[in-house]
Amino acid sequence: MSENPVQTPPSRRPLRRDPPGARRPVRQRLSVAQLKPPTLTPPQKKALGWTGAVLIAVAVGIAILIAIWDWNWFREPLERAASARLNRQVTISGDLNADVWSWQPTATVNRIAIANPAWAGQGTLGTIDRLRVRVRLVPLLWGKADIRVLAVERPNFKLLADAKGRRNWDFSDGRKKTPMNLPPIQHFLIDEGRLSYLDAQRDVRFEGTIDAREQLGSATRGFQLHGRGTINGAPFRAEVVGGPLLNIERDKPYPFNAEIRAGRTLVTAKGAVPKPFDLARFYMDATARGPDLAELFPLTGLALPNTPPYSVRGRVVREALMWRVDGFGGRIGDSDIAGKISVDTAGARPFLRADLTSRSLDFDDLGSVFGGAPKAGPGETASAEQAVAGRKMAARQRMFPDTPLDMTRIRAMDADVTFKALSIRDTPIKLSSAEARVRLEDGLLRARPLRLDLPHGRVEGFVTLDARKAEARTELDLRLSNSRIETIIPLQFQGSPPVTGPLVGRARLVGSGNSVHAAFAGADGAVTVVATGGEIRKALAELLGVNVIKGLGLLNKQDMTPIRCGVANFDTRNGVMHANSIVLDTGPVVVRGKGVVNLGTERIDLTFRGQDKRFRLVRVLLPITAKGPIMAPKVGVQPGSAVAQGGAALALGTLLTPLAAILPFVDPGLAKNADCAALVAEARADGAPVRSVAAKPLTGKR
Known part of the structure; x- marks a missing residue:
């Protein structure tokens, strides 16, 4: 017997019951006639035909118009x-x-x-x-x-x-x-x-x-x-x-x-x-070599400094208005160089920013930066033109280069450059390292801070070059602190330094001109060096007093005598340094000096006269002279009448009259803490006309 469920005929299905009050929708049945499209009347057919014809005519017309336009x-x-x-x-x-x-x-x-x-x-x-x-x-x-x-x-x-x-x-x-x-x-x-x-x-x-x-x-x-x-x-x-x-x-x-x-x-x-075709961004591995970095100005528009022959490399990256040099490195002259560089061209002038380091700086390579020339001997790197310029300066015994600096290039860009030299060689005085930050803005170049480290002590300060006018103006203010005489004057006498002791100093000069030589030739300011103690060989001290017989008798002895105070002060006007106060007070002798150093002609004419502190039976009192080019002065004895003995204390006191003004120029605490202060007090006690006065200001134009 089949188990299939019984199917309810459709006629017997239960009717759907709507809820009370609900209205059922009325279903409309469409006739066959209503489902046929409407029949267009003859006028409608005629209008549609004209519309199609017009559209076709317009399309054909446009096509013809374009073809013959x-x-x-x-x-x-x-x-x-x-x-x-x-x-x-x-x-x-x-x-x-x-x-x-x-x-x-x-x-x-x-x-x-x-x-x-x-x-x-x-x-x-x-x-x-x-x-x-x-x-x-x-x-x-x-x-x-x-x-x-x-x-x-x-x-x-x-x-x-x-x-x-x-x-x-x-x-x-x-x-x-x-x-x-x-x-x-x-x-x-x-x-x-x-x-x-x-x-x-x-x-x-x-x-x-x-x-x-x-x-x-x-x-x-x-x-x-x-x-x-x-x-x-x-x-x-x-x-x-x-x-x-x-x-x-x-x-x-x-x-x-x-x-x-x-x-x-x-x-x-x-x-x-x-x-491709986005010229705002690209990169390239670049190399450059040549006789002088300054010659890249026509290609780059950057006022790079004069240098010896160079060979550098780096990856140049452009990003819109910003340029970068990644992995910059190479050699400039006999010095290595490395760091990073960027140039922003969005402003009125290109702005260069750089952080550069040299592990080993050859000091004479810096000469080209200031218009001079590096050494041209064996093992030195210099272009043919720089070698010729170096020989000319050596033949003329010149220290300051007179090559005009191109001020228009300095005005053409802005910059902020940090430079460090971790070691320095071939220096005229012993330098161990250096650091400077150079900022250039609208023709005003400032190297500040500027620091040169010595084995003992340091030189620090600033240098400013104002190129905003037709004639540039240069100002420098450098201080020598915590140094030693034997470091600055590395003399050897019978195997040891003849003079030792602490040394401080300050140079403040202002000059105008478009070359280093011109700026120094018209400079105003002051230069002062102070030895605040130390020792000097007795033989040398006696010879400074031109006690020839006594000095020669001590040449083979190592005994030393103290330096109580040494001061050399030069008041500078229009490029001429006048020696207002040169004093060296040692155990047996007091040495005084006078004369001039002409920065324009680069020649010196100084005279030193010594006085014994005790009466000597046999002696020759003649002045010692230093004359000739600054680079190679000649030291000699000037014949003349003998100097009378006695009166040394009074003469020393008279000479030290302005010392209380000189010492604060170098260091405000120097006049109180150095042996020079005791010397001033002693001179005052002996009746010398010594007065404490305020430090003399710099009279150069500010």
Whole structure:
């Protein structure tokens, strides 16, 4: 027997019961006639036919109009739009053509000319014989440009920068703008391009050719720029080669190589543009070598210091208006150099920031920075010109270089540079290390703080160069502290220093001129050195008093005598240092000095006279002289009448009258804590006219 459930016939299914008060929807049945489309009446059919005919006629008319349209109608609107965009008059004297019946429409513009700005005179910035552009239509409808082909035929551009720094290719409204960022270009072609460049400020002239083809000869190559010219009268050659400009992918780096020769300067680079045609960002591994870093100014616009021959390297990275040099290192002269550099070009002037270190600095390499020359002997690095300049300075026995410094370059940039030398060699005095922070702002250069470390003691202070006017003004204020006489004057006498003891000092000078020599030749200020104690060989002390017989008798003895106080003070006016107070008080002898040091002629004329503190039966009292060039003075004895004995205490006291004013100039606590203070007190007790006065201020122009 079947167990299938019994199916209830439809007629017997229970009826759906609606809740009380509910209204059931009324179902409407459509007839067959109602399901048929409405029948158009003859007038309606006639109107629809006319509408279709009109639309077809309009479409055909548009097609015919486009086919026969004179695209030159758009010439003037296009000129106005381009002129407004470039802030420069743009004219189109050739035909305009377009092919719009394609998913990749093409437009061609013939004979384009871009005018110079008013300050550049008559003529054109550049001309293009023909410009052809093909784009994809669909991205263009959404406001995005996808360029399939950009072909430029026979472009000829003449770039000009005048002495004021104005550039005829600057289309901005005076504000800094990021570099060009073009849309993607699949095929970029430049045929028979010409480029000339004239920079009056940097003295650069360049004539070059530009080509960018898919086929150059038998090999597939890409962008090429070749040119020759001059920089400061020296031959200049540039070559830039890029990868094939065919099927470039937006997210695939575009490689390039560059080589620039300017005189004896060689710059090479190998890099890439991460996003092709985005010229605001790229990187390159670069090397540079040449006779002088300052010769890179025409290429970089940076006022780099004069240096001996150099060879440096680093990775140059550009990010919009910021440039960086990562991994910078190499050699300058006989010194190593390393650190990091950045240049911000967003402001009115480039701003250079650098943190540099030298593990081993050859001191004579610094001479080039101030217009001098490094040594030119065996094992030394110097250019041919620097070697000649060094020989001339040596022949003239000059210490201060007279090569004019180019102040226009100093005004052309701003900078904040920190430099450290961990060790220094080949120094005129013993220096162990150095550190300086150099800031340059609107023509005002300040080296502050400036520190030079000695084995004993240190020199620290600041140097300022104000190049904001036609004639530069230099100010220096340097203090010598906690030093030793034997460190500054490294003499040896019978195997040991003849003079030892603590030494302090200060130099404060202000001068004007566009060379180091000119600044010192007209300097005002003061220079003071104080020995606050120590010892001197008795033999040397006796000879300073020109007690010849006694001094010669002590030459083989090692006994020492104390230095109670030694002071040398020079009041400087118009480049001449007048020795107002030179005093050396030792056990047996008091030495006094006078004379001048002429910083303009770089010659000295000093006389030293000693007085015994005790009566000597046999003696010769003659002045000792030091005359001649500062670099090589000659020491001798000046014949003259004998000096009477006696009165040493009174003479010393008279000489020390201004000492209370001199010592605070070097160190405010010196007059109280040094043996010189006791000497002043002793002279006062002996009846000498010694007064305590305030420190004499610097009278140079501030």
